[in-house]
Amino acid sequence: MAYTLPPLPYAYEALEPYIDTQTMHLHHDKHHQTYVNNANATLDSLPVELQALSADTLLQNLDKVPENKLTAIKNNVGGHVNHTLFWELLKIGTELKGELKEAIKNDFGSIETFKEKFAAAATTRFGSGWAWLVLQNGKLTIVSTANQDSPLMGEKYAGVSGTPILALDVWEHAYYLKYQNRRADYINAFWNVVNWDKVAELYATAKK
Template identity: 50%
Template sequence: MKNLENGLSRREFLSNTSKAGLAVSLVGTGILSACSGEVKGDSKAILATSFSQTPLAYDFSALAPHIDAMTMEIHYTKHAAGYAKNLGDAIGEENVDTNKPLEDLLANISQYSTKMRNNGGGHYNHELFWKVMSPNAGGQPEGQLAEAINSSFGSYETFVEQFETAAKTRFGSGWAWLVVGEDKKLAVGSTANQDNPLMDISDFKGTPLLGIDVWEHAYYLNYQNRRPDYVTAFWNVINWNAVSDRYMAAI
Protein backbone atom coordinates (compact mmCIF):
# COMPACT_ATOMS: atom_id res chain seq x y z
CA MET A 1 0.00 0.00 0.00
CA LYS A 2 1.14 3.54 -0.64
CA ASN A 3 0.68 4.49 3.02
CA LEU A 4 2.92 1.64 4.06
CA GLU A 5 5.48 2.69 1.48
CA ASN A 6 5.43 6.18 3.00
CA GLY A 7 6.49 4.82 6.36
CA LEU A 8 3.20 3.91 8.03
CA SER A 9 3.70 0.62 9.80
CA ARG A 10 1.23 -2.23 9.51
CA ARG A 11 0.43 -1.88 13.23
CA GLU A 12 -0.25 1.85 12.85
CA PHE A 13 -2.39 1.21 9.78
CA LEU A 14 -4.50 -1.40 11.58
CA SER A 15 -4.82 0.83 14.62
CA ASN A 16 -5.99 3.79 12.54
CA THR A 17 -8.39 1.59 10.57
CA SER A 18 -9.90 0.32 13.82
CA LYS A 19 -10.36 3.85 15.11
CA ALA A 20 -11.99 4.92 11.84
CA GLY A 21 -14.41 2.02 12.07
CA LEU A 22 -15.35 2.99 15.61
CA ALA A 23 -15.92 6.57 14.53
CA VAL A 24 -18.21 5.49 11.67
CA SER A 25 -20.24 3.24 13.98
CA LEU A 26 -20.71 6.01 16.51
CA VAL A 27 -21.72 8.56 13.88
CA GLY A 28 -24.46 6.12 12.94
CA THR A 29 -25.81 6.27 16.48
CA GLY A 30 -25.69 10.05 16.64
CA ILE A 31 -22.61 10.02 18.88
CA LEU A 32 -19.60 11.63 17.25
CA SER A 33 -16.26 10.15 18.19
CA ALA A 34 -12.66 11.19 18.08
CA CYS A 35 -9.54 9.75 19.63
CA SER A 36 -8.07 11.33 22.73
CA GLY A 37 -4.51 11.20 23.90
CA GLU A 38 -3.13 8.20 25.69
CA VAL A 39 -4.54 7.35 29.10
CA LYS A 40 -2.29 4.75 30.70
CA GLY A 41 -1.14 3.70 27.25
CA ASP A 42 -4.53 3.21 25.62
CA SER A 43 -6.10 5.52 23.06
CA LYS A 44 -9.70 6.21 24.07
CA ALA A 45 -12.64 7.48 22.03
CA ILE A 46 -13.65 10.81 23.51
CA LEU A 47 -17.40 10.33 23.70
CA ALA A 48 -17.65 6.55 23.75
CA THR A 49 -17.73 4.85 27.16
CA SER A 50 -16.59 1.30 27.85
CA PHE A 51 -18.84 -1.11 29.72
CA SER A 52 -15.97 -1.89 32.10
CA GLN A 53 -14.18 0.32 34.61
CA THR A 54 -11.25 2.26 33.17
CA PRO A 55 -8.02 2.44 35.23
CA LEU A 56 -7.71 5.76 37.02
CA ALA A 57 -5.21 8.00 35.22
CA TYR A 58 -3.80 9.50 38.44
CA ASP A 59 -3.13 8.54 42.05
CA PHE A 60 -5.89 8.67 44.64
CA SER A 61 -4.00 11.49 46.38
CA ALA A 62 -3.42 13.52 43.21
CA LEU A 63 -6.45 15.80 43.62
CA ALA A 64 -5.76 16.70 47.26
CA PRO A 65 -6.46 18.90 49.10
CA HIS A 66 -9.58 19.61 47.03
CA ILE A 67 -10.60 15.92 46.99
CA ASP A 68 -8.79 13.82 49.57
CA ALA A 69 -7.10 10.48 48.89
CA MET A 70 -9.38 8.40 51.13
CA THR A 71 -12.52 9.74 49.43
CA MET A 72 -11.04 9.06 46.01
CA GLU A 73 -10.01 5.52 46.92
CA ILE A 74 -13.37 4.59 48.41
CA HIS A 75 -15.24 6.35 45.64
CA TYR A 76 -13.33 4.61 42.84
CA THR A 77 -12.74 1.14 44.31
CA LYS A 78 -16.06 0.69 46.11
CA HIS A 79 -18.84 2.89 44.72
CA ALA A 80 -17.79 3.16 41.07
CA ALA A 81 -16.50 -0.41 40.94
CA GLY A 82 -19.84 -1.58 42.31
CA TYR A 83 -21.72 0.17 39.52
CA ALA A 84 -19.44 -1.40 36.91
CA LYS A 85 -19.91 -4.89 38.37
CA ASN A 86 -23.68 -4.55 38.68
CA LEU A 87 -23.89 -3.17 35.15
CA GLY A 88 -22.09 -6.28 33.94
CA ASP A 89 -24.60 -8.45 35.76
CA ALA A 90 -27.53 -6.53 34.26
CA ILE A 91 -26.04 -6.81 30.77
CA GLY A 92 -25.94 -10.59 31.09
CA GLU A 93 -29.46 -10.76 32.46
CA GLU A 94 -30.96 -8.54 29.76
CA ASN A 95 -28.91 -9.67 26.74
CA VAL A 96 -27.42 -6.29 25.88
CA ASP A 97 -25.36 -5.96 22.71
CA THR A 98 -22.05 -4.62 24.02
CA ASN A 99 -20.72 -4.12 20.49
CA LYS A 100 -22.64 -0.85 20.61
CA PRO A 101 -21.50 1.97 22.92
CA LEU A 102 -22.94 2.38 26.38
CA GLU A 103 -24.42 5.68 25.19
CA ASP A 104 -26.81 3.74 22.94
CA LEU A 105 -28.13 1.81 25.92
CA LEU A 106 -28.61 5.00 27.97
CA ALA A 107 -30.49 6.68 25.11
CA ASN A 108 -33.03 3.84 25.31
CA ILE A 109 -32.89 3.21 29.05
CA SER A 110 -36.68 3.22 29.40
CA GLN A 111 -36.65 -0.19 27.70
CA TYR A 112 -34.55 -1.72 30.47
CA SER A 113 -34.81 -2.53 34.15
CA THR A 114 -34.31 -0.22 37.11
CA LYS A 115 -31.12 -2.16 37.82
CA MET A 116 -29.81 -1.29 34.36
CA ARG A 117 -30.83 2.36 34.74
CA ASN A 118 -29.17 2.79 38.12
CA ASN A 119 -25.96 0.94 37.31
CA GLY A 120 -25.62 1.96 33.67
CA GLY A 121 -26.05 5.57 34.71
CA GLY A 122 -23.77 5.18 37.72
CA HIS A 123 -21.02 3.64 35.61
CA TYR A 124 -21.25 6.23 32.84
CA ASN A 125 -21.38 9.16 35.24
CA HIS A 126 -18.31 8.06 37.17
CA GLU A 127 -16.29 7.24 34.07
CA LEU A 128 -16.88 10.79 32.86
CA PHE A 129 -16.19 12.23 36.34
CA TRP A 130 -12.69 10.75 36.52
CA LYS A 131 -11.84 11.99 33.03
CA VAL A 132 -12.83 15.62 33.54
CA MET A 133 -10.60 15.94 36.59
CA SER A 134 -6.82 15.92 36.80
CA PRO A 135 -3.95 17.07 39.02
CA ASN A 136 -2.53 20.57 38.47
CA ALA A 137 -5.73 21.58 36.71
CA GLY A 138 -8.28 24.32 37.21
CA GLY A 139 -8.09 27.76 35.65
CA GLN A 140 -10.55 28.63 32.91
CA PRO A 141 -11.45 27.11 29.54
CA GLU A 142 -9.91 28.52 26.39
CA GLY A 143 -10.57 28.52 22.67
CA GLN A 144 -13.91 27.52 21.19
CA LEU A 145 -15.24 26.15 24.48
CA ALA A 146 -14.62 29.50 26.16
CA GLU A 147 -16.36 31.25 23.27
CA ALA A 148 -19.32 28.87 23.53
CA ILE A 149 -19.62 29.48 27.27
CA ASN A 150 -19.62 33.22 26.75
CA SER A 151 -22.17 32.91 23.95
CA SER A 152 -24.49 30.59 25.89
CA PHE A 153 -24.28 32.16 29.36
CA GLY A 154 -23.08 35.70 28.76
CA SER A 155 -19.84 35.20 30.67
CA TYR A 156 -17.71 32.56 32.36
CA GLU A 157 -18.71 33.97 35.75
CA THR A 158 -22.41 33.54 34.97
CA PHE A 159 -21.78 29.96 33.88
CA VAL A 160 -19.95 29.23 37.15
CA GLU A 161 -22.83 30.71 39.15
CA GLN A 162 -25.44 28.64 37.29
CA PHE A 163 -23.40 25.43 37.52
CA GLU A 164 -22.80 25.89 41.24
CA THR A 165 -26.48 26.61 41.83
CA ALA A 166 -27.46 23.42 39.96
CA ALA A 167 -25.02 21.40 42.08
CA LYS A 168 -25.81 23.00 45.42
CA THR A 169 -29.59 22.90 45.04
CA ARG A 170 -29.96 19.33 43.70
CA PHE A 171 -32.08 17.83 46.47
CA GLY A 172 -30.72 14.60 47.86
CA SER A 173 -28.31 12.66 45.65
CA GLY A 174 -27.52 13.38 42.04
CA TRP A 175 -25.33 15.20 39.54
CA ALA A 176 -24.96 18.66 38.01
CA TRP A 177 -24.00 18.94 34.34
CA LEU A 178 -22.71 21.13 31.58
CA VAL A 179 -24.08 19.75 28.31
CA VAL A 180 -24.23 20.64 24.65
CA GLY A 181 -27.65 20.26 23.06
CA GLU A 182 -28.71 19.35 19.54
CA ASP A 183 -28.73 23.08 18.76
CA LYS A 184 -25.02 23.16 19.73
CA LYS A 185 -25.83 25.53 22.60
CA LEU A 186 -24.49 24.85 26.07
CA ALA A 187 -26.81 24.39 29.04
CA VAL A 188 -26.53 23.67 32.76
CA GLY A 189 -28.85 21.42 34.75
CA SER A 190 -28.99 18.51 37.16
CA THR A 191 -30.35 14.99 37.41
CA ALA A 192 -31.36 12.85 40.38
CA ASN A 193 -29.61 9.74 41.62
CA GLN A 194 -27.53 8.18 38.79
CA ASP A 195 -29.62 9.51 35.91
CA ASN A 196 -27.90 11.62 33.27
CA PRO A 197 -28.82 13.84 30.29
CA LEU A 198 -28.29 11.03 27.76
CA MET A 199 -31.25 9.07 29.10
CA ASP A 200 -34.56 9.15 27.27
CA ILE A 201 -36.33 9.41 30.64
CA SER A 202 -34.43 12.57 31.64
CA ASP A 203 -36.14 15.97 31.62
CA PHE A 204 -32.73 17.57 31.09
CA LYS A 205 -31.05 16.33 27.91
CA GLY A 206 -27.80 16.84 26.04
CA THR A 207 -24.31 15.42 25.57
CA PRO A 208 -22.46 15.72 28.89
CA LEU A 209 -19.24 17.71 28.78
CA LEU A 210 -18.72 18.15 32.51
CA GLY A 211 -20.37 16.55 35.53
CA ILE A 212 -20.00 16.82 39.28
CA ASP A 213 -21.09 14.08 41.66
CA VAL A 214 -23.07 15.53 44.56
CA TRP A 215 -23.84 12.25 46.29
CA GLU A 216 -22.55 12.54 49.86
CA HIS A 217 -20.01 9.76 49.32
CA ALA A 218 -18.20 12.09 46.90
CA TYR A 219 -17.34 14.65 49.56
CA TYR A 220 -18.51 13.75 53.08
CA LEU A 221 -15.21 12.56 54.59
CA ASN A 222 -13.59 15.93 53.96
CA TYR A 223 -16.49 18.37 53.75
CA GLN A 224 -19.16 16.69 55.91
CA ASN A 225 -22.43 18.53 55.20
CA ARG A 226 -20.71 21.46 53.46
CA ARG A 227 -21.62 20.59 49.88
CA PRO A 228 -21.17 24.21 48.70
CA ASP A 229 -17.51 24.11 49.79
CA TYR A 230 -16.96 20.90 47.82
CA VAL A 231 -18.66 22.40 44.75
CA THR A 232 -16.46 25.50 44.94
CA ALA A 233 -13.32 23.37 45.35
CA PHE A 234 -14.25 21.38 42.22
CA TRP A 235 -13.11 24.23 39.95
CA ASN A 236 -9.52 23.57 41.07
CA VAL A 237 -9.46 20.06 39.62
CA ILE A 238 -11.36 20.46 36.33
CA ASN A 239 -9.35 19.32 33.31
CA TRP A 240 -10.55 21.92 30.83
CA ASN A 241 -8.58 20.30 28.01
CA ALA A 242 -10.64 17.13 28.43
CA VAL A 243 -13.88 19.11 28.61
CA SER A 244 -12.88 21.04 25.50
CA ASP A 245 -12.09 17.80 23.66
CA ARG A 246 -15.57 16.53 24.52
CA TYR A 247 -17.11 19.77 23.29
CA MET A 248 -15.27 19.64 19.97
CA ALA A 249 -16.27 16.00 19.48
CA ALA A 250 -19.90 16.74 20.32
CA ILE A 251 -20.26 19.58 17.83
Protein backbone atom coordinates in the same frame (compact mmCIF):
# COMPACT_ATOMS: atom_id res chain seq x y z
CA MET B 1 -19.94 -7.48 26.76
CA ALA B 2 -19.00 -7.12 30.42
CA TYR B 3 -18.05 -3.73 31.80
CA THR B 4 -14.81 -3.18 33.67
CA LEU B 5 -13.68 -0.55 36.15
CA PRO B 6 -11.42 1.89 34.29
CA PRO B 7 -8.23 2.83 36.12
CA LEU B 8 -7.93 6.41 37.27
CA PRO B 9 -5.90 8.48 34.77
CA TYR B 10 -3.83 9.88 37.67
CA ALA B 11 -2.69 8.94 41.17
CA TYR B 12 -5.27 8.80 43.96
CA GLU B 13 -3.60 11.74 45.68
CA ALA B 14 -3.35 13.85 42.51
CA LEU B 15 -6.35 16.05 43.37
CA GLU B 16 -5.23 17.00 46.89
CA PRO B 17 -6.06 19.19 48.73
CA TYR B 18 -9.35 19.71 46.90
CA ILE B 19 -10.43 16.06 46.75
CA ASP B 20 -8.73 13.88 49.32
CA THR B 21 -6.94 10.60 48.70
CA GLN B 22 -9.20 8.50 50.92
CA THR B 23 -12.30 9.72 49.13
CA MET B 24 -10.77 8.89 45.76
CA HIS B 25 -9.99 5.34 46.89
CA LEU B 26 -13.49 4.78 48.25
CA HIS B 27 -15.27 6.55 45.42
CA HIS B 28 -13.39 4.81 42.62
CA ASP B 29 -12.48 1.41 44.09
CA LYS B 30 -15.66 0.77 46.05
CA HIS B 31 -18.58 2.83 44.77
CA HIS B 32 -17.74 2.74 41.06
CA GLN B 33 -16.78 -0.94 41.27
CA THR B 34 -20.17 -1.71 42.80
CA TYR B 35 -21.94 -0.02 39.90
CA VAL B 36 -19.85 -2.09 37.48
CA ASN B 37 -20.61 -5.33 39.32
CA ASN B 38 -24.33 -4.65 39.50
CA ALA B 39 -24.46 -3.49 35.89
CA ASN B 40 -22.82 -6.70 34.72
CA ALA B 41 -25.22 -8.82 36.78
CA THR B 42 -28.18 -7.07 35.15
CA LEU B 43 -26.60 -7.10 31.70
CA ASP B 44 -26.54 -10.90 31.72
CA SER B 45 -30.33 -10.97 31.82
CA LEU B 46 -30.88 -8.59 28.89
CA PRO B 47 -31.53 -9.59 25.28
CA VAL B 48 -28.31 -10.35 23.41
CA GLU B 49 -28.65 -7.32 21.14
CA LEU B 50 -28.67 -5.02 24.18
CA GLN B 51 -25.72 -6.79 25.77
CA ALA B 52 -23.70 -5.96 22.65
CA LEU B 53 -24.20 -2.19 23.02
CA SER B 54 -21.68 0.10 24.64
CA ALA B 55 -22.75 1.46 28.02
CA ASP B 56 -23.33 4.95 26.57
CA THR B 57 -25.41 3.59 23.71
CA LEU B 58 -27.47 1.43 26.05
CA LEU B 59 -28.42 4.54 28.06
CA GLN B 60 -29.57 6.13 24.80
CA ASN B 61 -31.81 3.13 24.06
CA LEU B 62 -33.71 2.64 27.30
CA ASP B 63 -36.96 2.17 25.37
CA LYS B 64 -35.60 -1.26 24.39
CA VAL B 65 -34.83 -2.34 27.96
CA PRO B 66 -37.41 -4.64 29.59
CA GLU B 67 -39.43 -2.69 32.13
CA ASN B 68 -38.44 -4.96 35.03
CA LYS B 69 -34.75 -4.23 34.33
CA LEU B 70 -35.07 -0.51 33.66
CA THR B 71 -34.36 0.80 37.16
CA ALA B 72 -31.32 -1.46 37.57
CA ILE B 73 -29.92 -0.33 34.21
CA LYS B 74 -30.51 3.35 34.96
CA ASN B 75 -28.92 3.10 38.39
CA ASN B 76 -25.94 0.88 37.61
CA VAL B 77 -25.07 1.41 33.95
CA GLY B 78 -25.82 5.08 34.59
CA GLY B 79 -23.49 5.02 37.59
CA HIS B 80 -20.75 3.37 35.54
CA VAL B 81 -21.06 5.82 32.63
CA ASN B 82 -21.30 8.90 34.84
CA HIS B 83 -18.27 7.97 36.94
CA THR B 84 -16.17 6.93 33.97
CA LEU B 85 -16.68 10.42 32.55
CA PHE B 86 -16.22 12.12 35.92
CA TRP B 87 -12.71 10.74 36.46
CA GLU B 88 -11.63 12.05 33.06
CA LEU B 89 -12.94 15.51 33.89
CA LEU B 90 -10.68 15.96 36.91
CA LYS B 91 -7.14 17.34 36.81
CA ILE B 92 -5.22 20.15 38.46
CA GLY B 93 -3.56 22.86 36.39
CA THR B 94 -5.55 23.17 33.17
CA GLU B 95 -6.99 26.42 31.84
CA LEU B 96 -10.34 27.39 30.36
CA LYS B 97 -9.47 29.00 27.04
CA GLY B 98 -10.11 29.20 23.33
CA GLU B 99 -13.34 28.23 21.61
CA LEU B 100 -14.88 26.68 24.73
CA LYS B 101 -14.27 29.82 26.79
CA GLU B 102 -15.85 31.98 24.11
CA ALA B 103 -18.84 29.63 23.82
CA ILE B 104 -19.42 29.76 27.58
CA LYS B 105 -19.23 33.57 27.56
CA ASN B 106 -21.59 33.71 24.59
CA ASP B 107 -24.19 31.34 26.06
CA PHE B 108 -24.06 32.51 29.69
CA GLY B 109 -22.89 36.13 29.44
CA SER B 110 -19.70 35.62 31.43
CA ILE B 111 -17.56 32.91 32.99
CA GLU B 112 -18.63 34.10 36.43
CA THR B 113 -22.32 33.75 35.55
CA PHE B 114 -21.71 30.26 34.17
CA LYS B 115 -19.97 29.16 37.37
CA GLU B 116 -22.72 30.67 39.51
CA LYS B 117 -25.45 28.86 37.58
CA PHE B 118 -23.56 25.57 37.57
CA ALA B 119 -22.95 25.85 41.32
CA ALA B 120 -26.64 26.63 41.86
CA ALA B 121 -27.65 23.50 39.93
CA ALA B 122 -25.27 21.41 42.04
CA THR B 123 -26.31 23.03 45.32
CA THR B 124 -30.06 22.79 44.78
CA ARG B 125 -30.07 19.16 43.56
CA PHE B 126 -32.00 17.61 46.45
CA GLY B 127 -30.52 14.41 47.77
CA SER B 128 -28.14 12.59 45.45
CA GLY B 129 -27.42 13.41 41.83
CA TRP B 130 -25.32 15.33 39.33
CA ALA B 131 -24.90 18.79 37.83
CA TRP B 132 -24.09 18.93 34.12
CA LEU B 133 -22.98 21.27 31.38
CA VAL B 134 -24.44 19.86 28.17
CA LEU B 135 -24.57 20.81 24.53
CA GLN B 136 -28.21 20.89 23.52
CA ASN B 137 -29.34 21.99 20.07
CA GLY B 138 -26.05 23.80 19.51
CA LYS B 139 -26.19 25.70 22.81
CA LEU B 140 -24.45 25.12 26.13
CA THR B 141 -26.98 24.53 28.90
CA ILE B 142 -26.79 23.65 32.61
CA VAL B 143 -29.00 20.85 33.92
CA SER B 144 -29.09 18.48 36.86
CA THR B 145 -30.24 14.90 37.29
CA ALA B 146 -31.24 12.71 40.21
CA ASN B 147 -29.39 9.62 41.37
CA GLN B 148 -27.31 8.18 38.49
CA ASP B 149 -29.49 9.54 35.70
CA SER B 150 -27.64 11.02 32.73
CA PRO B 151 -28.62 13.51 30.02
CA LEU B 152 -27.83 10.66 27.61
CA MET B 153 -31.06 9.01 28.77
CA GLY B 154 -33.14 11.87 27.37
CA GLU B 155 -36.17 13.74 28.64
CA LYS B 156 -38.34 10.65 29.08
CA TYR B 157 -36.01 8.91 31.51
CA ALA B 158 -33.86 11.67 33.04
CA GLY B 159 -36.02 14.77 32.63
CA VAL B 160 -33.24 16.42 30.63
CA SER B 161 -31.26 15.77 27.48
CA GLY B 162 -28.04 16.82 25.77
CA THR B 163 -24.45 15.75 25.24
CA PRO B 164 -22.50 15.86 28.52
CA ILE B 165 -19.55 18.30 28.48
CA LEU B 166 -18.89 18.72 32.21
CA ALA B 167 -20.23 16.79 35.21
CA LEU B 168 -20.10 17.14 38.98
CA ASP B 169 -21.05 14.29 41.29
CA VAL B 170 -22.98 15.62 44.28
CA TRP B 171 -23.69 12.32 45.96
CA GLU B 172 -22.47 12.50 49.56
CA HIS B 173 -19.96 9.71 48.90
CA ALA B 174 -18.13 12.13 46.58
CA TYR B 175 -17.33 14.64 49.30
CA TYR B 176 -18.51 13.73 52.80
CA LEU B 177 -15.22 12.48 54.25
CA LYS B 178 -13.58 15.86 53.66
CA TYR B 179 -16.44 18.34 53.51
CA GLN B 180 -19.13 16.65 55.65
CA ASN B 181 -22.40 18.54 55.05
CA ARG B 182 -20.66 21.49 53.37
CA ARG B 183 -21.61 20.70 49.80
CA ALA B 184 -21.06 24.32 48.78
CA ASP B 185 -17.39 24.11 49.83
CA TYR B 186 -16.95 20.97 47.74
CA ILE B 187 -18.54 22.69 44.74
CA ASN B 188 -16.23 25.70 45.15
CA ALA B 189 -13.22 23.37 45.34
CA PHE B 190 -14.34 21.63 42.14
CA TRP B 191 -13.25 24.56 39.98
CA ASN B 192 -9.65 23.87 41.01
CA VAL B 193 -9.74 20.35 39.58
CA VAL B 194 -11.71 20.72 36.34
CA ASN B 195 -9.81 19.25 33.41
CA TRP B 196 -10.66 22.02 30.96
CA ASP B 197 -8.66 20.30 28.22
CA LYS B 198 -11.02 17.31 28.40
CA VAL B 199 -14.07 19.56 28.56
CA ALA B 200 -12.87 21.37 25.43
CA GLU B 201 -12.31 18.02 23.69
CA LEU B 202 -15.85 16.88 24.53
CA TYR B 203 -17.26 20.20 23.35
CA ALA B 204 -15.44 19.99 20.03
CA THR B 205 -16.63 16.42 19.48
CA ALA B 206 -20.23 17.24 20.42
CA LYS B 207 -20.31 20.11 17.91
CA LYS B 208 -19.48 17.86 14.94
